Amino acid sequence: MAKNNWLTRMNDWLSDEEGALERTMEAAQEQEAAPDIEQLTPAEIRWAQEELEEEKRIEARMKDWTEKTASPAARVVYNLMCVLVCVTMIGLLLYTVTALPAFGDPNHPINNEVSARYIEKGLQETGAVNIVTGMILDYRAFDTLGESSVLFTAAMVVLFLLRKDKESAKYSQLAKAMEDNPHSDTYYEPKNDIILQKTATILVPIVLLLGVYVVLNGHLSPGGGFSGGAIMGAGLILYVTAFGFAKMRRFFTYKTYQRIVLVALLTYAISKCYSFYTGANHIESIIPLGTPGAILSSGLILVLNICVGFIVTCTMYCFYAVFRKGEL
Amino acid sequence: MSIIVQLMLLFLIVCAIAVCVTKSLLTSVVIYMAYSMIMSVIWITMESPDLAITEAAVGAGITSLLLFLALKKIHAIDARNEVRRQHAEVKRGGDEHGEE
Numbered sequence: 001m002a003k004n005n006w007l008t009r010m011n012d013w014l015s016d017e018e019g020a021l022e023r024t025m026e027a028a029q030e031q032e033a034a035p036d037i038e039q040l041t042p043a044e045i046r047w048a049q050e051e052l053e054e055e056k057r058i059e060a061r062m063k064d065w066t067e068k069t070a071s072p073a074a075r076v077v078y079n080l081m082c083v084l085v086c087v088t089m090i091g092l093l094l095y096t097v098t099a100l101p102a103f104g105d106p107n108h109p110i111n112n113e114v115s116a117r118y119i120e121k122g123l124q125e126t127g128a129v130n131i132v133t134g135m136i137l138d139y140r141a142f143d144t145l146g147e148s149s150v151l152f153t154a155a156m157v158v159l160f161l162l163r164k165d166k167e168s169a170k171y172s173q174l175a176k177a178m179e180d181n182p183h184s185d186t187y188y189e190p191k192n193d194i195i196l197q198k199t200a201t202i203l204v205p206i207v208l209l210l211g212v213y214v215v216l217n218g219h220l221s222p223g224g225g226f227s228g229g230a231i232m233g234a235g236l237i238l239y240v241t242a243f244g245f246a247k248m249r250r251f252f253t254y255k256t257y258q259r260i261v262l263v264a265l266l267t268y269a270i271s272k273c274y275s276f277y278t279g280a281n282h283i284e285s286i287i288p289l290g291t292p293g294a295i296l297s298s299g300l301i302l303v304l305n306i307c308v309g310f311i312v313t314c315t316m317y318c319f320y321a322v323f324r325k326g327e328l
Numbered sequence: 329m330s331i332i333v334q335l336m337l338l339f340l341i342v343c344a345i346a347v348c349v350t351k352s353l354l355t356s357v358v359i360y361m362a363y364s365m366i367m368s369v370i371w372i373t374m375e376s377p378d379l380a381i382t383e384a385a386v387g388a389g390i391t392s393l394l395l396f397l398a399l400k401k402i403h404a405i406d407a408r409n410e411v412r413r414q415h416a417e418v419k420r421g422g423d424e425h426g427e428e
Contacts, residue, residue: 103374132378214381222377230385237393316390323397 127290127298128219136224137301137308141272144304147226148311152265155315164326193242200242207235215309219298225305229312236317245325254328257314264310271300333373336366353404357395364388 070078101108118135128134136144211232218224240248290297321328343363347356364387371380 130378223381224378227378227381227385230382230390234385234389237390319390319394320397323394323401 123292126301127292128301129292130219130221130224132222133218133224133301133305134298137218137304138299141300141304144225144308145268145272148265148268148308151311151315152261155261155318158319158322162322162326163328196242200238204235204239204242207238208232211235211309211313215305216295216302218305219301220293220295225308226312228305229309230316232309232313233316233320236313237320240317240321245321245327248321249328252317252328257318257328260310261314264307268304268307268311271303333370336370336373339366340370353399354396357392357399360395361388361392364392 118131118139122131122134123129126134126138128138211228213228214221214223214231215225215228218228236248236252290299292298296302318328340363343359343366347359347363350356350359364383367387368380368383371377371383
């Protein structure tokens, strides 16, 4: 039954044509006719005036406070100190920059045995043509696991703080006030913008495809999981800006987000945790490295790239959705 | 270094100062986006295309979007607020001068 449901929904989505767009546009315009700017009610004008007066009061109080709490001599000293600290900082930084070795200098201190090893043996040991990916997903894969976990934790905290559900209006006065207040920023959904929608129809597939290309070719060409994931996340954000959350929820909900991120992080952690059991020594991967340059090569790097790509895509979209509306 | 790279570095300095100096927060974010775009071109001239892709996607794209959303949350870019303010100003000005 569930599979049938999913299939019909997929079919609906694929067979979505010109007519559907216009119909949703009309329906949406009837539903959410936002208040016109020109026709302001007296209450709204009063609200704006009160806000203005409050602002002026705060400004006056601030001026008062700065003038009364410090004596004129102290204020001169404060200003002098500010200038002094800034000039010292700028001078120190500029001095450090002049002391740096020139760009591309062969006697540069970072050109030591570590980078020599990466450049000479990197291709042989990791199988990745792109040395940068070989470095961050093979020699230093554990660091990258930490970075992915940091992103995941940040997304979790944003969800804790900003996510709204049916219950939050019941328990939190702030959430209730935000829902009732017509001046709250969640009240105005963007109107269906025909230019944005047509542009998104052309651009979103290209952006997503570019993201997939960058992720899958991370070990062959510039890019990798993080950059590709950011590109795909930007594509999803463009889609949701143009077509709204209702359409997005047909294939990406909170549950999808949870499952994708959990599976990707677990896959990453499991495929890298053997380093713990071998005393953080690198052991031979059971996956063959393959021919350098082929898409199916370089052992685990391709899998790890896909995992990181999924995590970054979902997290970027989650940040946007939760900031914008408080829900996925 | 070629003249073009020097020009782009100069542009970065101008952008960095302009971000601090502009009064409008919205303008600051747009200038920051321009900064990121030029920075990603500079990464390419320094032969690190990996960084260039990430800079263009994260710096110019997603960070700026999140900043826009934050500005919206604090009502810094709600156009209606601006219009309401002008209405209120006009109305109050009218009251003071006894017109209308």
